[in-house]
Amino acid sequence: MKKTCAICLTTVISGQGHAIFTAECSHTFHFNCITSNVKHGNRICPVCRAKWTEIPFQGQSSEVLHGKLRTNSVNWNRDNPLLAALQQLPLPQPDFNQNITPTYRIAEPSIFDDDDIIDEQQIFREQSAHNASDDRSVRRVEIRTCPEVSSIAKSASYDNFTVLIHLKAPVARVSNNGSNSLSGSQNSRAPVDLVTVLDVSGSMAGTKLALLKRAMGFVIQHLGPHDRLSVIVFSSSARRLFHLRRMTESGRHQALQAVNSLSSNGGTNIAEGLKKGAKVMLERKCKNPVSSIILLSDGQDTYTVNAPVGTQSRTDYRSLLPSSIQQNSGTSFQIPVHTFGFGADHDPVSMHSISEGSGGTFSFIEAEGVIQDAFAQCMGGLLSVVVQELKLELHCVYRTLQFSSIKAGSYHARLMDDAKTGHINVGDLYAEEERDFLVTMNIPQVSSVFVSEMPLLKVSCTYKDPITKEISTLAEVDIVKINRPEKAENNVVVSMEVDKQRNRLKAADAMSEARSAAERGDLADAVSILGSCRQTLSESVSANDPLCVGLLNELKEMQERMSSRQVYEESGRAYVLSGLSSHSWQRATARGDTTSSTNLSQAYQTSFMTDMITRSQTMVVGSLAPSPNVRPPRSLSGRPSPR
Numbered sequence: 346m347k348k349t350c351a352i353c354l355t356t357v358i359s360g361q362g363h364a365i366f367t368a369e370c371s372h373t374f375h376f377n378c379i380t381s382n383v384k385h386g387n388r389i390c391p392v393c394r395a396k397w398t399e400i401p402f403q404g405q406s407s408e409v410l411h412g413k414l415r416t417n418s419v420n421w422n423r424d425n426p427l428l429a430a431l432q433q434l435p436l437p438q439p440d441f442n443q444n445i446t447p448t449y450r451i452a453e454p455s456i457f458d459d460d461d462i463i464d465e466q467q468i469f470r471e472q473s474a475h476n477a478s479d480d481r482s483v484r485r486v487e488i489r490t491c492p493e494v495s496s497i498a499k500s501a502s503y504d505n506f507t508v509l510i511h512l513k514a515p516v517a518r519v520s521n522n523g524s525n526s527l528s529g530s531q532n533s534r535a536p537v538d539l540v541t542v543l544d545v546s547g548s549m550a551g552t553k554l555a556l557l558k559r560a561m562g563f564v565i566q567h568l569g570p571h572d573r574l575s576v577i578v579f580s581s582s583a584r585r586l587f588h589l590r591r592m593t594e595s596g597r598h599q600a601l602q603a604v605n606s607l608s609s610n611g612g613t614n615i616a617e618g619l620k621k622g623a624k625v626m627l628e629r630k631c632k633n634p635v636s637s638i639i640l641l642s643d644g645q646d647t648y649t650v651n652a653p654v655g656t657q658s659r660t661d662y663r664s665l666l667p668s669s670i671q672q673n674s675g676t677s678f679q680i681p682v683h684t685f686g687f688g689a690d691h692d693p694v695s696m697h698s699i700s701e702g703s704g705g706t707f708s709f710i711e712a713e714g715v716i717q718d719a720f721a722q723c724m725g726g727l728l729s730v731v732v733q734e735l736k737l738e739l740h741c742v743y744r745t746l747q748f749s750s751i752k753a754g755s756y757h758a759r760l761m762d763d764a765k766t767g768h769i770n771v772g773d774l775y776a777e778e779e780r781d782f783l784v785t786m787n788i789p790q791v792s793s794v795f796v797s798e799m800p801l802l803k804v805s806c807t808y809k810d811p812i813t814k815e816i817s818t819l820a821e822v823d824i825v826k827i828n829r830p831e832k833a834e835n836n837v838v839v840s841m842e843v844d845k846q847r848n849r850l851k852a853a854d855a856m857s858e859a860r861s862a863a864e865r866g867d868l869a870d871a872v873s874i875l876g877s878c879r880q881t882l883s884e885s886v887s888a889n890d891p892l893c894v895g896l897l898n899e900l901k902e903m904q905e906r907m908s909s910r911q912v913y914e915e916s917g918r919a920y921v922l923s924g925l926s927s928h929s930w931q932r933a934t935a936r937g938d939t940t941s942s943t944n945l946s947q948a949y950q951t952s953f954m955t956d957m958i959t960r961s962q963t964m965v966v967g968s969l970a971p972s973p974n975v976r977p978p979r980s981l982s983g984r985p986s987p988r
Contacts, residue, residue: 368397453585457628460589461573461596463536484515486732486774488804488823493843496828499796503788505749508825509843510739510782510804514732514774517953535634535730535811536571538589539564542622544642544687546580549609552713553643553687560717561604563961567724568592573633574600575625579618580611581648589629615642615692616649619682619699626680634811635730635773636680639723640699641716643687681705681773683723685935686919687716693919697926701755704772708935709923711916718961719935722950725957726932729776735808739784741765742800742824749785752850755929758782773811777951780931781846791829801825845887852878852896853928856903860921863913871907875900895948899924 364376370390390397491509517534541564543557561576568574570593576586586603590596622638682703684696687710700707710719741747747764760767769782786801803824809816855878862871879900887893903924906917920936927934933949950958 370397457585457588457625458630460575460625460629460631461591463571463573463591463631463633484731484810485817486515486735486806486808486819487511487513488806488819489513490802490804490823490825491840491842492801492825492827493840494827494837496830496834496837497788498833499791499829499831501833502790505785506788506801507843507847508784508786508801509840509846510737510784511842512735512737512771512774512780512782512806514776514778517729517731517776534728536573537568537635537637537727537730538573538626538629538633539568539636539727540575540577540589540622540625540638542577542579542583542618542638542640543607544580544613544615544618544644545578545607545609546613546644547610548613548644548690554607554609556713556716557641558604558607560720562601563717564720564724565592565597565600565604567728567957567960568597570594570596571633575622576600576604577618577622577625578607579614579621580609581614582611583614583617583621585621585625589625612647613642613644614648615640615646615695618642622682623680634733634814635727637705637727638680638682638703639685639720640682640696641685641687642696643691645690645692646695684708685710685716685719686923688713689915691919693922697922700926701929704755704930706930706932706934707923707926709916709919710935711919715935718958721957721961722933722935722954725951725954726775726778728957729951729953730773730811731776732774733772733809733811735771735774735806737769737771737782738805738807739767739769740803740805741786742803745789746786746801748802749787752783752785754850754853754931756780756782775951776953778932778949781849783843783846783850788827796829799827799829801827839886841887841890844885845890845892848882848885848887848893848896849928851881852900853925854878855900856921856925856928859903859907860918860925863907863917863921866910868907868910868913872904875904875907892948 365373366376367373368390372390489511491511493507497503497506541561543561545554549557565574570591572592573589574592574596575589577583578586586607587600590600592600619638619640622640626636626638680703682699683705684700684707686693686696686707689711693707693709697707699705706723708719708723710716739748739751741764748760748767749764751758751760751767751769753769756772757770758767767784771780774780784802788799788801791799801824805818805820807816807818855874859871859874862868862874879897882888882893882897882900885893888897903917903921905912906920907913923934923936927936927949931949933947933951933954
């Protein structure tokens with residue numbers, strides 16, 4: 346079996362002019378690749394996360410013999426007193442603007458219109474060949490509706506009667522090899538433009554930066570030749586590491602080298618990083634069908650924000666988002682910013698505000714070891730977009746009916762002036778994603794003997810296929826009806842589906858109220874609000890439904906994270922905001938440990954997200970396929986870490 350360097354992904358063979366370094370954990374790297382990775386003190390293996398006692402130095406290059414390094418380094422260092430002494434000295438920390446290899450020290454252009462050209466004709470030919478055998482019938486959006494109860498007596502009225510509207514995105518296209526896996530040919534999905542905005546401030550030094558590089562390596566490996574990636578790094582200032590580049594074999598190689606050249610230093614200027622990331626997206630000369638920004642930081646903006654976390658005088662981070670990528674009424678979200686707060690010292694209020702303002706999600710990465718899993722979950726969605734610009738249209742059918750409300754979370758919903766028509770802008774959907782919306786109306790009494798059945802509303806929708814650009818319309822998919830008998834029926838059953846979605850909204854409202862109480866310093870009230878909601882949910886019709894069980898566990902977790910001011914500041918605020926982000930968009934976010942069985946984000950995970958997380962947990966960096974014999978990940982002590 347050929348060995349590959351886990352950093353540049355090319356073959357490691359002795360005698361070809363490349364020095365080779367074999368670490369204590371037995372993993373092998375090109376000498377030049379690994380020295381750029383460890384030159385600032387990183388002693389963590391980028392493959393197995395084992396902690397090394399010996400690391401390669403640039404000064405060792407003179408010791409290369411026949412393409413191999415002398416790596417029996419304990420005795421070797423004892424034999425070389427000068428190098429042994431140097432190893433005990435603190436490594437230099439160069440200025441941020443000087444710590445990237447000369448290849449990537451090119452002056453930035455004033456306009457970022459130097460993105461790699463997209464070969465639309467080639468993509469079209471590949472997709473056309475694939476679509477010739479594609480079954481379009483399995484790629485339609487599914488819409489189901491469900492009334493709160495199936496019948497209401499004619500003599501009765503019913504205020505705030507609830508109807509559930511359920512959407513499910515189609516499955517992903519099947520790849521040419523018959524697999525429904527993300528590893529299949531890229532013409533089975535829409536190409537992606539991705540900009541990652543990464544914090545490399547001084548607080549990211551050591552393990553954090555090593556894990557970030559490893560996570561970015563995972564991202565780069567899973568992008569295909571039609572996908573494009575640009576990396577922005579920020580500390581005291583921000584700079585573009587490289588332009589929006591196609592992830593061909595050479596593109597991935599260059600991207601991996603650039604990422605592995607990074608070191609950490611300086612302050613935290615999130616605002617500049619975000620502006621530069623948006624600039625890449627806005628000034629590109631051509632666009633892939635799917636666009637997204639990923640923003641990660643482990644600290645608070647030390648240049649733009651001066652007021653304490655949670656106060657009203659803080660900078661409005663939504664104002665830093667260009668209007669073209671903000672969530673605007675009447676428009677779909679074209680460039681969502683998915684934010685990741687890393688560790689206990691990040692600014693969850695700002696990160697949540699940025700994501701919410703752009704239609705993205707906010708994830709709280711509490712444990713350093715799951716940063717790659719969090720990125721993998723996000724990538725599982727971005728690489729499986731099957732529907733774009735989806736818009737639901739709702740119309741009251743019965744002449745005297747009007748809508749009271751449309752409950753759609755963070756999705757823009759609007760009732761027209763006559764209250765008989767409404768719409769919901771849903772935007773993009775990942776493969777197999779589901780959305781649930783509740784609409785309410787007041788059901789009047791009926792006097793006519795001829796009315797035995799009452800039509801309530803009809804639903805239609807339009808959406809775009811991101812690959813073919815075709816617009817599909819599902820007209821009058823379903824008309825919701827209820828029976829109107831002369832007398833009330835015995836044992837009318839409340840819909841389980843409607844009840845559990847109402848519970849989800851109640852839980853989200855309780856989380857929001859509890860957070861407000863916590864921010865004004867009343868943690869006792871916050872805990873009480875969450876406790877009351879738990880009691881209400883536990884007594885509901887759907888209390889034993891898996892969704893409600895997850896909600897109850899999540900509310901309990903939030904109570905515990907509000908047990909004291911210190912605990913709330915360290916993790917409670919971020920945990921609650923990530924939960925609110927997940928429920929408002931009905932999309933998976935990372936909260937604490939992505940693999941936790943009590944993490945309700947799994948309720949929104951798609952099969953592609955699950956697959957990507959599994960890959961993250963089992964794949965050796967440098968390999969594009971899961972390794973069946975991979976060793977368990979190691980802690981900093983070198984012992985296997987529990988998953």
